[in-house]
Amino acid sequence: MPVVKADLAACQGYANCVVGAADYFDLDDDGIVVLLKTEVPEAERARVVEAARSCPVSALIVED
Amino acid sequence: MDTVTVIVGSSIGGVRTAQSLRLEGYEGRIVLVGEEEELPYDKPPLSKSVLAGTATEASICLLNRDQAEESGIELELGHPAIGIDIAGNLLQRQGREALHFDNLVIATGASARPSPWGHRSGIHVLRTLGDGRSLRADLAKGGQLAVVGAGFIGAEAAATARALGLEVTVVDPLPIPMSRIFNAEVGQWFGDLHRSNGVTTIFGTGVEAIDGEQGSFTLRLTNGQNLEAATVLVGIGAVPNDAWISSSGLLVDNGLVLDEYCRAVDAAHIYGVGDVARWRHQKYGEDMRIEHWTNAVEQAACVAYNITHPENPRAYTPVEYVWSDQHDWKIQVVGRVGGKAEHAIIGHPEVHGRFAALYTVDGTNLSGAAIVNWPKALLACRRGMGAGITVQELRQKLEPMLTPQPLRTS
Ligand SMILES: Cc1cc2nc3c(=O)[nH]c(=O)nc-3n(C[C@H](O)[C@H](O)[C@H](O)COP(=O)(O)OP(=O)(O)OC[C@H]3O[C@@H](n4cnc5c(N)ncnc54)[C@H](O)[C@@H]3O)c2cc1C
Ligand code: SF4
Numbered sequence: 001m002p003v004v005k006a007d008l009a010a011c012q013g014y015a016n017c018v019v020g021a022a023d024y025f026d027l028d029d030d031g032i033v034v035l036l037k038t039e040v041p042e043a044e045r046a047r048v049v050e051a052a053r054s055c056p057v058s059a060l061i062v063e064d
Numbered sequence: 065m066d067t068v069t070v071i072v073g074s075s076i077g078g079v080r081t082a083q084s085l086r087l088e089g090y091e092g093r094i095v096l097v098g099e100e101e102e103l104p105y106d107k108p109p110l111s112k113s114v115l116a117g118t119a120t121e122a123s124i125c126l127l128n129r130d131q132a133e134e135s136g137i138e139l140e141l142g143h144p145a146i147g148i149d150i151a152g153n154l155l156q157r158q159g160r161e162a163l164h165f166d167n168l169v170i171a172t173g174a175s176a177r178p179s180p181w182g183h184r185s186g187i188h189v190l191r192t193l194g195d196g197r198s199l200r201a202d203l204a205k206g207g208q209l210a211v212v213g214a215g216f217i218g219a220e221a222a223a224t225a226r227a228l229g230l231e232v233t234v235v236d237p238l239p240i241p242m243s244r245i246f247n248a249e250v251g252q253w254f255g256d257l258h259r260s261n262g263v264t265t266i267f268g269t270g271v272e273a274i275d276g277e278q279g280s281f282t283l284r285l286t287n288g289q290n291l292e293a294a295t296v297l298v299g300i301g302a303v304p305n306d307a308w309i310s311s312s313g314l315l316v317d318n319g320l321v322l323d324e325y326c327r328a329v330d331a332a333h334i335y336g337v338g339d340v341a342r343w344r345h346q347k348y349g350e351d352m353r354i355e356h357w358t359n360a361v362e363q364a365a366c367v368a369y370n371i372t373h374p375e376n377p378r379a380y381t382p383v384e385y386v387w388s389d390q391h392d393w394k395i396q397v398v399g400r401v402g403g404k405a406e407h408a409i410i411g412h413p414e415v416h417g418r419f420a421a422l423y424t425v426d427g428t429n430l431s432g433a434a435i436v437n438w439p440k441a442l443l444a445c446r447r448g449m450g451a452g453i454t455v456q457e458l459r460q461k462l463e464p465m466l467t468p469q470p471l472r473t474s
Contacts, residue, residue: 006207010395011396012387013442014387014396015135015437015439015443015446016358016361016385018443018446018447019385019447019450020445022447026443027439027440027443029440030443031438031439031440032438045087046087046088049087050084050087053080053083053361054358054361054362055355056108056358056387
């Protein structure tokens with residue numbers, strides 16, 4: 001199953017990902033992304049990839 | 065025969081439309097046409113990390129040739145589109161044969177508003193990678209930088225140049241910076257931010273003329289003052305790249321005019337995305353054009369969806385969002401702020417190191433927010449906007465989070 005990965009050092013807390021897929025992404029108190037789950041069922045792929053791509057600093061990728 | 069989607073404009077809006085089409089399972093050909101020779105690149109770092117030299121040009125590439133090939137995106141760079149034959153479904157290009165399309169996506173963005181005080185070397189605008197290179201080269205020579213315009217790009221470039229050790233002066237005809245976007249109190253804090261970081265500000269004053277040459281310019285200001293500068297950056301806004309479209313018969317009015325599904329009002333197989341697009345926002349009941357990164361990305365996804373689902377297209381109704389990095393402030397603006405909207409301010413930059421200005425158009429419900437250095441508040445606002453939260457509810461949620469922590473000032 002595809003998995004989503006986050007580059008915590010790159011994350012700037014813009015929260016675009018959280019707005020795109022709140023069931024996958026959240027922010028911690030310092031404004032760094034938290035992955036709520038990492039495995040992406042094929043049916044949700046488009047939505048999660050779209051949310052990951054909305055990150056302005058490319059901190060998120062969905063890998064096969 | 066394969067259907068063909070031609071996308072004009074090889075920046076974030078165009079690239080993301082192409083990628084989102086593939087994500088939606090589009091199987092036809094995708095041709096990405098761009099005026100610039102450069103591979104597609106991202107613009108926000110041009111006034112931030114790339115100008116500072118902390119990020120490389122390579123790091124802002126949006127789509128390299130391998131990635132394009134992998135996704136089946138045909139790159140046609142270096143030749144601008146010059147017109148559209150709507151009846152014949154042809155995109156005309158300079159120096160290249162016309163391209164047939166079944167769907168056309170217009171994502172030609174905007175250009176920096178040109179300097180009204182001449183274009184000679186040493187007088188810069190900042191929009192393209194080329195602009196960024198030449199500004200960076202001039203900053204490296206040292207000397208005073210004069211920035212005309214205290215909007216997002218001018219303010220960011222001023223902050224970056226200051227961090228590089230240059231002496232920087234920002235001139236703006238508005239007495240309070242950003243007061244077109246925010247209210248006076250918040251705008252004032254932006255002025256304070258610049259000054260406390262060593263930027264000289266001359267606000268409420270315009271530029272009459274720029275005399276002299278690179279290395280020794282004199283800006284003659286409307287208050288009679290003269291300002292010396294080695295380099296000048298003119299950051300006075302952007303204008304949509306729509307002139308090439310209007311000759312083809314599509315309706316253009318400060319941007320390409322689109323319906324709520326981002327289709328040209330007079331040709332349903334032609335779409336618009338990003339800075340060039342003026343579409344009807346169904347929820348606001350207004351035509352809008354937004355010059356921000358997140359809008360280009362979200363609109364690209366919507367247009368890709370609508371091209372692949374023509375029978376049940378999705379109306380595009382985003383909540384506006386923009387960020388800006390200036391000195392040690394991370395500024396984020398959501399929804400509709402300023403203007404006549406009432407506001408409540410939570411936190412103070414000097415006491416808490418963070419604040420949120422909450423705006424309401426109807427006096428009760430949150431319509432927008434300007435947030436500095438406070439990610440949790442940003443998230444609460446972005447979520448609350450979707451769910452219809454009131455300013456009062458949000459205030460009760462945010463106020464307990466505040467603890468005094470003075471802002472570092474350098
Ligand atoms: C220095 C800078 C900093 C920024 N910082 C931020 C920020 O912090 N946050 C934020 O939200 N936004 C920021 N922005 C705004 C953001 O970058 C833009 O909203 C975004 O680039 C819009 O994307 P676009 O694809 O619609 O248009 P553009 O990026 O303008 O791209 C349009 C493309 O179309 C091409 N083109 C134009 N005419 C033709 C033609 N006739 N034929 C073929 N190609 C053509 C152009 O060459 C260009 O490649 C910044 C912009 C700049 C310049
Ligand atoms: S969009 Fe990117 S920068 Fe923003 S919170 Fe998510 S991962 Fe971090």
